[in-house]
Amino acid sequence: MTDGSRLEDARLDVSRHAARLFWEKGFDATSGDDIAAAAGISTRTVWRYFRSKEACVEPVLKVSELRFAALLGQWPKTESIDQFLARSMTAFISDDAFVRDSIAAVRILAILHREPALRSAWLMACHAAEMELIGVVADRAARTADDFEVRLCAAAITAAMRLVDEEISAAVINAGMHVTSEEATARILSAIRAAATLPICDAVA
DSSP: OOOOHHHHHHHHHHHHHHHHHHHHHHHHTTTTTHHHHHHHHHHHHHHHSSSGGGGGGGGHHHHHHHHHOOOOOOOOOOOOHHHHHHHHHHHOOOHHHHHHHHHHHHHHHHHTTOGGGGHHHHHHHHHHHHHHHHHHHHHTTTOOOOOOHHHHHHHHHHHHHHHHHHHHHIIIIOOOOOHHHHHHHHHHHHHHHOSSSSSOOSSSO
8 A cells, every 4th residue: 555545544544533523513513622532632633634624525525426427437439328337237336335324425515504614625625526527428429638629528527427426416405305326327327427427328330
């Protein structure tokens, strides 16, 4: 494991504690000292890892977004998005660590309406996923990654996914609704198809 990987793992561990505290106590009521105590590190280390208190949840928010972007990176050109996700999502959502981090992320998204400071961390996580998605779109569209239409398509899909994530999180946590994996996948598919500005959703080879 490289030093960079160890640092990212350490930051993710702290992020999990921060997400739990923000959910349980609220953003304003949680201090850097609280996060440090929960993570078993010094407050100085917290601020060495993160530029601000709200940034403490960026790693846990990025986990789900980057993992989904990585999944799309495995999308064969011979399959439509519907075919690919139909056979991939069950395994994707069954990983224990992913489930744990997804719950933490969903809780953060569900409180964005009352904790607006956390939105910056969420947008940073979405931006990281968008950067990965550019490569997926470029490959399927047979264009370069710096092509404007490729970047536009990736940005539009990311924005649509962001809205789906926020909608489902609010429905589950705030409204007490039960959303099945099949329903969630259907919303994701619909959002990707509606947002894609290039013809990448069906087989391209």
